[in-house]
Amino acid sequence: MKPPILYIVVPCYNEEEVLPVTSGLFREKLRSLTEKGRIAEESRVLFVNDGSKDRTWEIICGLSRQDEHFQGIAQSRNRGHQNAVLAGLMEAMDRCDITISIDCDGQDDLDAMDKMVDAWYDGCEIVYGVRDSRETDTFFKRTTAQGFYRFLKFMGAEVVYNHADYRLMSARALREFAKFREVNLYLRGMVPLVGFRSTCVSYDRHERLAGKSHYPLRKMLGLAFDGVTSLSVKPIRMITLSGLFISLLSFIAIIWILITALTGHAVAGWASTVTIVCFIGGILTLFLGVIGEYIGKIYLEVKDRPRYIIADRTGEMADACPPER
Ligand code: UDP
Numbered sequence: 549m550k551p552p553i554l555y556i557v558v559p560c561y562n563e564e565e566v567l568p569v570t571s572g573l574f575r576e577k578l579r580s581l582t583e584k585g586r587i588a589e590e591s592r593v594l595f596v597n598d599g600s601k602d603r604t605w606e607i608i609c610g611l612s613r614q615d616e617h618f619q620g621i622a623q624s625r626n627r628g629h630q631n632a633v634l635a636g637l638m639e640a641m642d643r644c645d646i647t648i649s650i651d652c653d654g655q656d657d658l659d660a661m662d663k664m665v666d667a668w669y670d671g672c673e674i675v676y677g678v679r680d681s682r683e684t685d686t687f688f689k690r691t692t693a694q695g696f697y698r699f700l701k702f703m704g705a706e707v708v709y710n711h712a713d714y715r716l717m718s719a720r721a722l723r724e725f726a727k728f729r730e731v732n733l734y735l736r737g738m739v740p741l742v743g744f745r746s747t748c749v750s751y752d753r754h755e756r757l758a759g760k761s762h763y764p765l766r767k768m769l770g771l772a773f774d775g776v777t778s779l780s781v782k783p784i785r786m787i788t789l790s791g792l793f794i795s796l797l798s799f800i801a802i803i804w805i806l807i808t809a810l811t812g813h814a815v816a817g818w819a820s821t822v823t824i825v826c827f828i829g830g831i832l833t834l835f836l837g838v839i840g841e842y843i844g845k846i847y848l849e850v851k852d853r854p855r856y857i858i859a860d861r862t863g864e865m866a867d868a869c870p871p872e873r
Pocket residue numbers: 558559560561562563598626627628629632650651652653655760761762763
Protein backbone atom coordinates (compact mmCIF):
# COMPACT_ATOMS: atom_id res chain seq x y z
CA MET A 549 0.00 0.00 0.00
CA LYS A 550 1.25 3.47 -0.89
CA PRO A 551 1.70 5.68 2.20
CA PRO A 552 -1.09 8.26 2.61
CA ILE A 553 -0.76 11.97 1.89
CA LEU A 554 -1.15 13.85 5.17
CA TYR A 555 -2.23 17.48 5.47
CA ILE A 556 -1.62 19.08 8.86
CA VAL A 557 -4.23 21.83 9.13
CA VAL A 558 -3.21 24.71 11.38
CA PRO A 559 -5.50 27.68 12.14
CA CYS A 560 -3.54 30.87 12.90
CA TYR A 561 -4.79 34.15 14.29
CA ASN A 562 -2.25 36.80 15.21
CA GLU A 563 0.46 34.23 15.74
CA GLU A 564 3.53 36.04 14.44
CA GLU A 565 5.40 35.29 17.66
CA VAL A 566 4.85 31.57 17.75
CA LEU A 567 4.66 30.65 14.06
CA PRO A 568 8.40 30.84 13.33
CA VAL A 569 8.97 28.38 16.20
CA THR A 570 6.19 25.88 15.61
CA SER A 571 6.40 25.82 11.79
CA GLY A 572 9.82 24.19 12.17
CA LEU A 573 8.37 21.60 14.53
CA PHE A 574 5.55 20.75 12.10
CA ARG A 575 8.05 20.43 9.25
CA GLU A 576 10.24 18.18 11.37
CA LYS A 577 7.26 15.97 12.15
CA LEU A 578 6.42 15.63 8.44
CA ARG A 579 10.03 14.73 7.74
CA SER A 580 10.24 12.05 10.40
CA LEU A 581 6.94 10.47 9.39
CA THR A 582 8.03 10.48 5.74
CA GLU A 583 11.38 8.93 6.60
CA LYS A 584 9.65 6.16 8.50
CA GLY A 585 7.56 5.53 5.38
CA ARG A 586 4.34 6.27 7.26
CA ILE A 587 3.22 9.16 5.04
CA ALA A 588 3.87 10.23 1.46
CA GLU A 589 6.43 12.81 0.45
CA GLU A 590 3.61 15.01 -0.98
CA SER A 591 2.31 15.64 2.57
CA ARG A 592 1.89 19.28 3.57
CA VAL A 593 1.46 21.68 6.46
CA LEU A 594 -1.56 23.83 5.58
CA PHE A 595 -1.81 27.09 7.53
CA VAL A 596 -5.16 28.87 7.62
CA ASN A 597 -4.75 32.54 8.32
CA ASP A 598 -7.89 33.63 10.11
CA GLY A 599 -7.82 37.32 9.24
CA SER A 600 -4.78 38.09 11.40
CA LYS A 601 -3.95 41.72 11.96
CA ASP A 602 -0.24 41.15 12.41
CA ARG A 603 2.43 39.67 10.12
CA THR A 604 1.10 36.09 10.27
CA TRP A 605 0.16 35.91 6.58
CA GLU A 606 3.50 37.33 5.45
CA ILE A 607 5.25 34.70 7.54
CA ILE A 608 3.13 31.93 5.99
CA CYS A 609 3.81 33.21 2.45
CA GLY A 610 7.53 33.39 3.25
CA LEU A 611 7.53 29.82 4.54
CA SER A 612 5.77 28.51 1.46
CA ARG A 613 8.25 30.26 -0.84
CA GLN A 614 11.12 28.58 0.97
CA ASP A 615 9.65 25.12 1.19
CA GLU A 616 6.76 23.68 -0.79
CA HIS A 617 5.81 21.53 2.19
CA PHE A 618 4.32 24.68 3.72
CA GLN A 619 1.12 25.91 2.15
CA GLY A 620 -1.39 28.50 3.26
CA ILE A 621 -4.84 29.85 2.66
CA ALA A 622 -6.20 33.09 4.07
CA GLN A 623 -9.76 33.74 5.12
CA SER A 624 -11.16 37.04 3.92
CA ARG A 625 -11.57 38.17 7.55
CA ASN A 626 -11.48 36.83 11.10
CA ARG A 627 -14.21 34.24 11.44
CA GLY A 628 -13.04 32.38 14.52
CA HIS A 629 -11.14 29.21 15.22
CA GLN A 630 -13.90 26.76 14.26
CA ASN A 631 -14.47 28.28 10.83
CA ALA A 632 -10.73 28.44 10.21
CA VAL A 633 -10.32 24.75 10.98
CA LEU A 634 -13.29 23.90 8.75
CA ALA A 635 -11.90 25.99 5.87
CA GLY A 636 -8.57 24.19 6.12
CA LEU A 637 -10.14 20.73 6.29
CA MET A 638 -12.45 21.37 3.34
CA GLU A 639 -9.60 22.74 1.24
CA ALA A 640 -7.37 19.80 2.13
CA MET A 641 -10.01 17.13 1.65
CA ASP A 642 -9.56 16.52 -2.06
CA ARG A 643 -5.80 16.78 -2.01
CA CYS A 644 -4.94 14.22 0.61
CA ASP A 645 -5.84 10.94 2.28
CA ILE A 646 -5.69 12.09 5.88
CA THR A 647 -5.75 15.39 7.75
CA ILE A 648 -4.68 16.28 11.26
CA SER A 649 -5.95 19.55 12.69
CA ILE A 650 -3.84 21.16 15.40
CA ASP A 651 -3.41 24.61 16.97
CA CYS A 652 -0.33 26.54 15.97
CA ASP A 653 0.81 27.45 19.48
CA GLY A 654 2.72 24.25 20.25
CA GLN A 655 0.46 23.32 23.17
CA ASP A 656 -0.49 19.97 21.69
CA ASP A 657 2.19 17.31 21.63
CA LEU A 658 3.22 16.62 18.03
CA ASP A 659 4.39 13.12 18.87
CA ALA A 660 0.75 12.09 19.24
CA MET A 661 0.59 12.32 15.44
CA ASP A 662 2.61 9.11 15.15
CA LYS A 663 0.01 7.31 17.22
CA MET A 664 -2.81 8.90 15.23
CA VAL A 665 -1.33 7.71 11.95
CA ASP A 666 -0.83 4.24 13.45
CA ALA A 667 -4.50 4.18 14.41
CA TRP A 668 -5.42 5.16 10.84
CA TYR A 669 -3.35 2.21 9.56
CA ASP A 670 -5.37 0.06 11.96
CA GLY A 671 -8.53 1.11 10.16
CA CYS A 672 -9.76 4.14 12.13
CA GLU A 673 -11.20 7.02 10.10
CA ILE A 674 -11.22 9.50 12.99
CA VAL A 675 -8.69 9.68 15.82
CA TYR A 676 -9.31 12.09 18.71
CA GLY A 677 -6.36 13.61 20.53
CA VAL A 678 -7.22 13.62 24.23
CA ARG A 679 -5.33 15.65 26.83
CA ASP A 680 -3.83 13.51 29.54
CA SER A 681 -3.16 16.24 32.04
CA ARG A 682 -3.96 19.88 32.27
CA GLU A 683 -1.17 20.72 34.66
CA THR A 684 0.29 23.37 32.39
CA ASP A 685 -3.00 25.23 32.08
CA THR A 686 -3.74 27.76 34.78
CA PHE A 687 -5.94 26.57 37.66
CA PHE A 688 -8.68 28.85 36.42
CA LYS A 689 -8.55 27.56 32.84
CA ARG A 690 -8.48 23.97 34.10
CA THR A 691 -11.51 24.24 36.33
CA THR A 692 -13.55 26.26 33.86
CA ALA A 693 -12.73 23.76 31.10
CA GLN A 694 -13.73 20.81 33.28
CA GLY A 695 -16.94 22.55 34.26
CA PHE A 696 -17.53 23.14 30.57
CA TYR A 697 -17.42 19.42 29.71
CA ARG A 698 -19.67 18.51 32.64
CA PHE A 699 -22.12 21.21 31.65
CA LEU A 700 -22.18 20.04 28.05
CA LYS A 701 -22.78 16.45 29.08
CA PHE A 702 -25.51 17.45 31.50
CA MET A 703 -27.18 19.43 28.75
CA GLY A 704 -27.19 16.45 26.44
CA ALA A 705 -24.39 17.41 24.08
CA GLU A 706 -22.04 14.51 23.76
CA VAL A 707 -18.38 15.38 23.29
CA VAL A 708 -15.17 13.42 23.75
CA TYR A 709 -13.86 14.35 27.20
CA ASN A 710 -10.78 16.59 27.15
CA HIS A 711 -10.61 16.57 23.38
CA ALA A 712 -10.11 19.93 21.71
CA ASP A 713 -9.65 20.16 17.97
CA TYR A 714 -6.48 18.08 17.68
CA ARG A 715 -7.67 15.14 15.63
CA LEU A 716 -7.02 13.01 12.61
CA MET A 717 -9.77 12.70 10.02
CA SER A 718 -9.54 10.66 6.85
CA ALA A 719 -10.62 12.17 3.55
CA ARG A 720 -13.48 9.69 3.54
CA ALA A 721 -14.77 10.91 6.92
CA LEU A 722 -14.33 14.51 5.76
CA ARG A 723 -16.39 13.94 2.63
CA GLU A 724 -19.25 12.74 4.82
CA PHE A 725 -18.64 15.57 7.26
CA ALA A 726 -18.91 18.09 4.41
CA LYS A 727 -22.57 17.10 4.11
CA PHE A 728 -23.29 18.60 7.52
CA ARG A 729 -24.35 21.98 6.23
CA GLU A 730 -24.85 23.90 9.49
CA VAL A 731 -23.29 27.32 9.90
CA ASN A 732 -23.23 27.25 13.71
CA LEU A 733 -20.05 25.29 14.01
CA TYR A 734 -19.08 23.24 17.00
CA LEU A 735 -16.67 20.80 15.42
CA ARG A 736 -15.87 18.64 18.42
CA GLY A 737 -19.54 17.96 18.92
CA MET A 738 -20.31 17.45 15.23
CA VAL A 739 -17.44 15.15 14.26
CA PRO A 740 -18.57 12.23 16.49
CA LEU A 741 -21.91 12.31 14.64
CA VAL A 742 -20.09 11.27 11.44
CA GLY A 743 -19.48 7.86 12.95
CA PHE A 744 -17.03 5.38 11.36
CA ARG A 745 -14.42 3.56 13.35
CA SER A 746 -12.68 5.94 15.68
CA THR A 747 -10.39 5.92 18.68
CA CYS A 748 -8.62 8.25 21.11
CA VAL A 749 -4.93 8.93 21.54
CA SER A 750 -3.78 10.64 24.72
CA TYR A 751 -1.01 13.22 24.98
CA ASP A 752 0.39 15.77 27.41
CA ARG A 753 -0.57 19.35 26.88
CA HIS A 754 2.29 21.84 27.05
CA GLU A 755 2.35 25.54 27.66
CA ARG A 756 1.88 27.91 24.79
CA LEU A 757 5.34 28.44 23.27
CA ALA A 758 4.80 32.16 22.73
CA GLY A 759 2.06 34.73 22.33
CA LYS A 760 -1.14 34.57 24.35
CA SER A 761 -4.42 32.68 24.37
CA HIS A 762 -7.31 33.95 22.25
CA TYR A 763 -9.84 32.09 24.35
CA PRO A 764 -10.68 34.27 27.35
CA LEU A 765 -13.57 33.29 29.62
CA ARG A 766 -16.03 35.27 27.51
CA LYS A 767 -15.24 33.24 24.39
CA MET A 768 -15.23 29.97 26.38
CA LEU A 769 -18.70 30.71 27.69
CA GLY A 770 -19.81 31.57 24.17
CA LEU A 771 -18.43 28.28 22.91
CA ALA A 772 -20.14 26.34 25.72
CA PHE A 773 -23.46 27.98 24.95
CA ASP A 774 -23.06 27.37 21.22
CA GLY A 775 -22.11 23.79 21.94
CA VAL A 776 -25.28 23.13 23.87
CA THR A 777 -27.68 24.92 21.59
CA SER A 778 -26.13 23.48 18.42
CA LEU A 779 -26.21 19.93 19.62
CA SER A 780 -29.15 19.44 21.87
CA VAL A 781 -32.71 20.51 22.54
CA LYS A 782 -32.45 19.55 26.20
CA PRO A 783 -32.79 23.17 27.40
CA ILE A 784 -36.20 23.32 25.71
CA ARG A 785 -37.24 20.06 27.42
CA MET A 786 -36.08 21.46 30.75
CA ILE A 787 -38.20 24.54 30.14
CA THR A 788 -41.22 22.39 29.47
CA LEU A 789 -40.58 20.39 32.63
CA SER A 790 -40.14 23.45 34.82
CA GLY A 791 -43.23 24.96 33.17
CA LEU A 792 -45.14 21.87 34.27
CA PHE A 793 -43.72 22.15 37.78
CA ILE A 794 -44.65 25.82 38.08
CA SER A 795 -48.16 25.09 36.79
CA LEU A 796 -48.52 22.39 39.43
CA LEU A 797 -47.41 24.80 42.15
CA SER A 798 -49.84 27.44 40.90
CA PHE A 799 -52.64 24.89 40.91
CA ILE A 800 -51.96 24.05 44.55
CA ALA A 801 -51.73 27.77 45.35
CA ILE A 802 -55.10 28.45 43.70
CA ILE A 803 -56.77 25.74 45.79
CA TRP A 804 -55.19 27.24 48.91
CA ILE A 805 -56.34 30.75 47.94
CA LEU A 806 -59.87 29.52 47.26
CA ILE A 807 -60.02 27.75 50.61
CA THR A 808 -58.75 30.85 52.45
CA ALA A 809 -61.21 33.04 50.57
CA LEU A 810 -64.16 30.72 51.24
CA THR A 811 -63.34 30.42 54.93
CA GLY A 812 -63.27 34.22 55.15
CA HIS A 813 -59.61 34.74 56.11
CA ALA A 814 -58.58 36.49 52.90
CA VAL A 815 -56.51 39.66 53.34
CA ALA A 816 -55.85 42.08 50.51
CA GLY A 817 -52.36 40.81 49.74
CA TRP A 818 -50.59 43.35 47.64
CA ALA A 819 -47.10 42.00 48.43
CA SER A 820 -47.82 38.41 47.55
CA THR A 821 -49.54 39.36 44.31
CA VAL A 822 -46.67 41.51 43.17
CA THR A 823 -44.15 38.82 44.15
CA ILE A 824 -45.91 36.21 42.08
CA VAL A 825 -46.27 38.54 39.11
CA CYS A 826 -42.58 39.35 39.26
CA PHE A 827 -41.62 35.72 39.62
CA ILE A 828 -43.68 34.59 36.66
CA GLY A 829 -42.54 37.57 34.62
CA GLY A 830 -38.89 36.76 35.31
CA ILE A 831 -39.22 33.09 34.52
CA LEU A 832 -41.13 33.79 31.32
CA THR A 833 -38.56 36.25 30.12
CA LEU A 834 -35.75 33.80 30.81
CA PHE A 835 -37.54 31.02 28.98
CA LEU A 836 -38.36 33.23 26.04
CA GLY A 837 -34.68 34.11 25.88
CA VAL A 838 -33.65 30.48 25.61
CA ILE A 839 -36.27 29.77 22.97
CA GLY A 840 -35.19 32.91 21.17
CA GLU A 841 -31.67 31.53 21.10
CA TYR A 842 -32.85 28.56 19.10
CA ILE A 843 -34.88 30.77 16.80
CA GLY A 844 -31.75 32.83 16.28
CA LYS A 845 -29.89 29.68 15.31
CA ILE A 846 -32.64 28.73 12.84
CA TYR A 847 -32.46 32.25 11.42
CA LEU A 848 -28.74 31.88 10.81
CA GLU A 849 -29.14 28.40 9.34
CA VAL A 850 -31.84 29.35 6.83
CA LYS A 851 -29.70 32.16 5.53
CA ASP A 852 -27.20 29.52 4.51
CA ARG A 853 -24.31 31.94 4.31
CA PRO A 854 -20.91 30.59 3.30
CA ARG A 855 -19.05 29.18 6.25
CA TYR A 856 -15.72 30.50 5.07
CA ILE A 857 -14.40 32.69 2.27
CA ILE A 858 -10.87 32.25 1.02
CA ALA A 859 -9.25 35.48 -0.07
CA ASP A 860 -5.71 34.36 -0.77
CA ARG A 861 -3.69 31.21 -1.34
CA THR A 862 -0.05 30.26 -1.51
CA GLY A 863 1.35 28.67 -4.68
CA GLU A 864 0.17 25.09 -4.67
CA MET A 865 -3.15 25.78 -3.01
CA ALA A 866 -4.10 27.99 -5.96
CA ASP A 867 -3.75 25.11 -8.40
CA ALA A 868 -6.75 23.10 -9.33
CA CYS A 869 -7.16 20.01 -7.21
CA PRO A 870 -5.01 17.13 -8.36
CA PRO A 871 -7.09 14.76 -10.51
CA GLU A 872 -7.95 11.24 -9.29
CA ARG A 873 -4.87 9.54 -7.97
N1 UDP B 1 -7.49 30.97 16.40
C1 UDP B 1 -8.09 31.29 15.17
N2 UDP B 1 -9.03 32.27 15.13
C2 UDP B 1 -9.44 32.96 16.25
C3 UDP B 1 -8.86 32.61 17.50
C4 UDP B 1 -7.89 31.61 17.54
O1 UDP B 1 -7.76 30.69 14.15
O2 UDP B 1 -10.30 33.85 16.13
C5 UDP B 1 -6.46 29.91 16.45
C6 UDP B 1 -5.18 30.27 17.17
O3 UDP B 1 -4.25 30.88 16.28
C7 UDP B 1 -4.68 28.92 17.66
C8 UDP B 1 -5.98 28.17 17.93
O4 UDP B 1 -7.00 28.84 17.20
O5 UDP B 1 -3.96 28.21 16.68
C9 UDP B 1 -6.32 28.08 19.39
O6 UDP B 1 -6.32 29.35 19.97
P1 UDP B 1 -5.65 29.66 21.39
O7 UDP B 1 -4.35 28.94 21.50
O8 UDP B 1 -5.59 31.14 21.54
O9 UDP B 1 -6.71 29.04 22.40
P2 UDP B 1 -6.43 28.15 23.72
O10 UDP B 1 -5.45 27.07 23.33
O11 UDP B 1 -5.88 29.08 24.72
O12 UDP B 1 -7.78 27.61 24.08
